[in-house]
Amino acid sequence: MKYFSFEDMSKQQEALVANAQKLNKLAITNFEKMAALQMNALRSCSELGLNQLKSLAEVKDPQALQGYVQTQAEAVKALAEKMIADAKTVTEMGVAYNQEAQKVAQEALSKVTAKAA
Numbered sequence: 001m002k003y004f005s006f007e008d009m010s011k012q013q014e015a016l017v018a019n020a021q022k023l024n025k026l027a028i029t030n031f032e033k034m035a036a037l038q039m040n041a042l043r044s045c046s047e048l049g050l051n052q053l054k055s056l057a058e059v060k061d062p063q064a065l066q067g068y069v070q071t072q073a074e075a076v077k078a079l080a081e082k083m084i085a086d087a088k089t090v091t092e093m094g095v096a097y098n099q100e101a102q103k104v105a106q107e108a109l110s111k112v113t114a115k116a117a
Contacts, residue, residue: 019108023101030097041086048075
């Protein structure tokens, strides 16, 4: 029968902390990517809205109004396409994060089970 020493306990705690650090770094990287994506989306939406307001301010007659309405429909379509692309990116980021987190967990589990055997 083997008894655990303080050295064994210290090594286990170091391994636990190392895995927590890996997960924290992964989370921070993912957060940075998400923040950049959101800032880009905010910038795009703001520019689109301001451009549409500027175009509306230039409407002086029925023909200009008709042109504005046409560009409004195109702007909404472009915005919807961007939102779909952003949603796809977020999904891909989530899948990648999940895979990396599972990889870290599997590595930790394999080390624990190898020591237990």
